[in-house]
Amino acid sequence: MKIKTIQIFFVAGFLIFVSLKTFSQPTGQAIDTWIWVSSAPAAAASGVAVCATDSDVYVFKGGSNTFWKYSPSTDSWIWLSSAPAVTGTGSDLVWTGGDFIYATRGAFTNEFWEYHISGDSWTVKQSLPVNVSSGCSLAWAGGNYIYAIQGEGTDFYMYDITQNVWLSTTPTLLSVGGECELAWDGGTNLYVYRDWGTTIFYRYDLTTYSWATVAGWPWGTSTSGIGASLIWNRVSGTGNNLFGLRGADSPHFARYCITHSSWNCTLDDLPYSDPADTPIGVGSARGQRLACIGDYIYCFGGTSPTTGVGSTDMLRYRWRDVDPPGKVISFVAETGINGGEINLSWVCPGNDNYLGNLPSGSTFYIQYSSMTEGVVFSTSSPQNVYEIWIPTGPVVQGSTVYYTIGGLQENDTYYFRIWVRDNAGNWSEISNGATAWAMYTTDFTPPDAITDFEALPITQDEQITLKWTSPGDDGSLGGLTGAYLIQYASHTTIDTVVWSTSNAQVVISTANVQPGSTQYYTITLSGGTTYYFRIWARDEAYNYSTISNAATMYLGIYPPDAITDLTATLWNSTVGAVMLQWTAPVDPPSGGEVSSYIIRYATWNFSDADFDNVNRVRINLTPKSPSQKEFVVVTGLPSDQTIYFRIKSVDSV
Structure with a gap:
């Protein structure tokens, strides 16, 4: 699968067109996991540096002029033309999106080189204004400039690729240490660990040439150390993240969500917040260890658990999985041995099509129906089907899975479909159809009759x-x-x-x-x-x-009890106002309160036959519990006349 992201934006007053082509090769590896791939020909040493193009990882071994290419597609290492000199502390590599990689030599020099990828050749370029130290780091920001942190200081520079000149720009707020690492976010910002025994994380705005401190730190009070690294995953939108190693011989690994400005974010679409730590510690040898190609991040040269120094290990982490499991093509339904049962079986596909085992957190999703019309088998809008969700994993790719459905209508024919969803939420295609009838039982013993109904x-x-x-x-x-x-x-x-x-x-x-x-x-x-x-x-x-x-x-029909104690008295000598009082009645058969009251009045002594034809009092009264006293004041009545009132209670029916 190839994903192409195109970005256009202004940086430092220039219109920059960037085409980022991200290569994603299905491997079967589960999301948020690390695995070992082919080891390097030799162990990492101080001065190690790593970068990636769309398809390959390039590596300075460190402590020598050795330069390799690791090919993920073949899982193999290739020796390339040696660097112009031995690299050391402060070396770094950066790819600029085309046919060139740029490098600092490090080793406390100011040497700067260009590597021609297709020509496998090196060219010495304009040296940096100062000698670099541990913590020197490079970042390309998608245009004509490469940015460089000197390390062990505040100096910050930008290199004009076209003019082959270095320019000073805004220094960092405070000195950055020997374990800092610079990374572009694909937009208008660069990020860097400050190190220097702190948990500070800086952001540089390419449009305003200004630095700011970013809140938060993923590792509590633990600071970065040798081997600290930072990489952008080269994806725009909500998946835009930085991934970082703490170094210091620790396995600590974290991600920074650029969209939400948060370490180990829970607000984006990834199914994990705190990514899995590396299976071995990373440290010992100074230098950047991470490179990103598509859905994978590569880490070179962890700390050897046996020697305590740099190792030959090459690790691969899957930060995203956009490749669905394969379609189940061997789905079978057979009549079971017990009444109402059907036995299902299928061959498990892989995590990526038919590659890799199905990881923990995956799901088998079955739909079935005994109907032949009006049935829609679908993961989004099924109709007239029953559903079965089977959480699963790990399941070996190619292994046979069995499942028995019981409680079906005996002797009825049922139609089945199955999908597989991996732990990244990717759905397989719908399976082939499977059909069987449910076994019937030989149970001829009925329940006893009910005799106390x-x-x-x-x-x-x-x-x-x-x-x-x-x-x-x-x-x-x-x-x-x-x-x-x-x-x-x-x-x-x-x-x-x-x-x-x-x-x-x-x-x-x-x-x-x-x-x-x-x-x-x-x-x-x-x-x-x-x-x-x-x-x-x-x-x-x-x-x-x-x-x-x-x-x-x-x-029966159970009307509320009649009100028999209605009284009427003048209300505080107010003209046209009368206070009515009565006892709240019972509403049988429940014995609770009634729902409402209807009060009517006239200037003549009307009967029940005339109740609905005389004036009605407008009241807003919630009835009380039975036997409690109710009262209401009626205003606006005609004066100097005798008024007759009658009241009825109403229940909910």
């Missing part, structure tokens, strides 16, 4: 609660998996009703309900009539119990 006393308007004791799955034995079926009829239909499981209006699914357990079900019905109920139990093999005993209940 009853309707409980009414406690709520328009609701009847039914109660019974559950039988077993086989007679009185075993947890009942299946359903209860309830049929009911009113007094108007009881003479013509046919009691049958096929006429049941209510089906209540069950799963391993233990025999002897008490069950309840509340049904909502209209009041003012008698209801008659029967119930059956059914097991998963569709064996039905015989019909239960009868349960009967009259469901």
Whole structure:
């Protein structure tokens, strides 16, 4: 996979066009993991330096004029033309996006070189204004300039590639130490560890030539040390990150999210915040160790656990995974050996297509249906399917995976599809289809009949609660998996009703309900009539119990109690104002408060027949609990007349 990022921006008053072509080779390696790749021909020494082009990693061994190229595509090392002189502390390499790499020699000199990639040749260029020290670091910012930190000081320079001249620019805020490392962020900023026994992290603005201190540090009070390194992952947008080694013979590795200005950020799209540490410590030999190509970061020359000095190790870290697992092409469904079961099997693809084992945190995702029409198998908008998510990993690529689905409708045919999602969230393509029918059982033993079916006393308007004791799955034995079926009829239909499981209006699914357990079900019905109920139990093999005993209940209509103590008195001699008082009534059958009140009045003694035809009092009153006193003041009434009031309470029905 090749990803091309194009950026256009202003730096130092110049319009810069940058084409960054990032090469990503699927390897099967899991995201956020380190592995060893082919070791270098010799161990790293002080003066080691690493940089990368779109396809290869270039390495100064350090302490010599040895110069190598590591090819990720072939996992091999190639000897290149030797550097013009022995490199030492303060050497560094930087690629400028084309056919050239630039280098400081280090070794406390000011020598500066250019390497011609296609010609495999070196050219001595204009020397730096000062001798460099440990901590010297180079960064290319996408245009005509290379930036250089002197190391062990505040000096900061920019090199004009076209004119072959060095220019001074704004010094760092404080001296940077011998373990600093400079990195471009792909935009208008450079970043650097200050070192010098501190946890300071600096940012340089290419448009204003100014330095600022960046908040935060990923390693607490632990400062950077020999081997400290910093690299940009060469991606724009939300994936824009710097990755850094602390050095000091530690394995500490962190990432800085440029978008959110945060170390080990939790706000971006990557599935990890704090990246995995290196499998060995990095230190011992001074120099930059990191290079980035596509989804991978390479680290050369860790500290040997046996000798305590630089090693030949070359490590590879996968910071991003955009390569999906392969499509499952050997998906098989077979009828199981137990009732309602189908056995599935498939060959596990790789993390990247068919490369690498499927890592921990991955998922097998299965969809199935017994329908033949209206079914959509999809990871985004499935329709009329059941879903099974199987967290998994690690699973060896090419190994056979088995899974049994139970609880299916016996003897029905089911259709299956499967996808694989890796731990980076990449989805495979949909698998081939797999089809099988669910095994049926030879269970012919029905549940026992329910013999204590009853309707409980009414406690709520328009609701009847039914109660019974559950039988077993086989007679009185075993947890009942299946359903209860309830049929009911009113007094108007009881003479013509046919009691049958096929006429049941209510089906209540069950799963391993233990025999002897008490069950309840509340049904909502209209009041003012008698209801008659029967119930059956059914097991998963569709064996039905015989019909239960009868349960009967009259469901009445229960208006609130009448208010019998309404009084009316003048309200503080206010003209046209009367205070009404009464006792809050009970709302049967629940015994709770009513929902509202309706108050009406007239200048004549009206009856209930006229209640809806006279004036209504507009009130906003929340009824109190029964037996508590209610009162309301009615204003705007006609004066010098006798007013007659009547009140009704209203329940929720």
